[in-house]
Amino acid sequence: MKPARILTALALGTTLGLGATATATATAGTSSSPAPRAAENTGSADASDRARAAKARKGPVMxxxxxKKFDMADGWGDAKVCSEYPDLTVKCFTTDAEAQADMAAYAKKDPRALPKAPKGRSAKIQPAAPASAASTAGGDEAAPLAASCAFGWTCLGEHQNLGGRKLQWSADGTKTLATWGFRDEATSTCNNDEIGGMGIVDYRTNWPDPELITILGTCVTSLHEESYPAELGSGTWNDRADEVWM
Known part of the structure; x- marks a missing residue:
């Protein structure tokens, strides 16, 4: 977990109830223009960003x-949901129901995969309906409230409401999304981890990487609704996540 980041999130926004939408954006630096996106985290001002990224899982994610085994960076094929278990095993499925069933079977051998939710926490959380039609801007598809994020897990959705492809982790750490075949594709998030915050990161060279934090026990229904830091550009956080930490 990242206590400093969690404190930053709490300082910037009030903690909300389970299943609610709660985020905070953390940035630092001056108002100078960032370097082109082609070369990332290679400048003299990026030492802390490189140190964070160094903690990520190394090598391809199989x-x-x-x-059949495949390298996730090469594309998911027909898979729609991929799960990283506590032992770092990664399995993919065609439907969320299949993924949930496998999670339950796995937990019989390793209870860490589905820890019991304590009082005041939910065994599953889902994003709430978006507040406006802006959440479907840019051609992103609306999704039914079907997918959920199990307790002990953190989740990303390709579309709003965890729709489209879904990527979820039981194992905490830093995840470089390019190696997971999910870079610049996240539109919704859920943080149902046991403890701590969850943040998505957009890589920027010679500029501290901006982060959007999802507070514990909450979901971000649609990143179309979350404004990107004005000093770094315009638009929203949709399809900007290069990395996630939890």
């Missing part, structure tokens, strides 16, 4: 789908 997943299993229908009995």
């Amino acid at each position: 997943a299993t789908y229908k009995g």
Whole structure:
């Protein structure tokens, strides 16, 4: 977990109830223009960003789908949901129901995969309906409130409401989304981890990487609704996540 970041989130926004939307943006630096996106975190001002990224899982992320292994960075094929278990095993499935069933079966051997939710926490959380039609701007697809994020897990959705492809982790750490085949594709988040914050990061060279924090026990229904830091550009956080930490 990242206590300093969690404190930053709490300082910037009030903690909300379970299933609510709660985020905070953390940035630092001056108002000078960032370097082109092509070269990332290579400048003299990026030492802290490189140190954070160094904690990420190294090498390709190999997943299993229908009995066959594949490198997630090369694309998911027909897989729609991918889960990283406590032992760092990654499995992918065609539906969220299949993923949830496998999670339950796995937990019989390793209870860490589905810890019991304590009083005041939910075994599953779902994003709430978006506040405005802006959440579907830019061609992003609306999704039914079907997918959920189990207790002990953190989740990203390709579309709003965890719709489209879904990526979820039981194992905490820093995840470089390019190696997971999910870079610049997240539109919704849920943080149902046991403890601590969850943040998505956009890489910027010679500029501290901005982060958007999802507070514990909450979801971000649509990143179309979350404004990107004005000093770094315009628009929203949709399809900007290069990394996630939890």
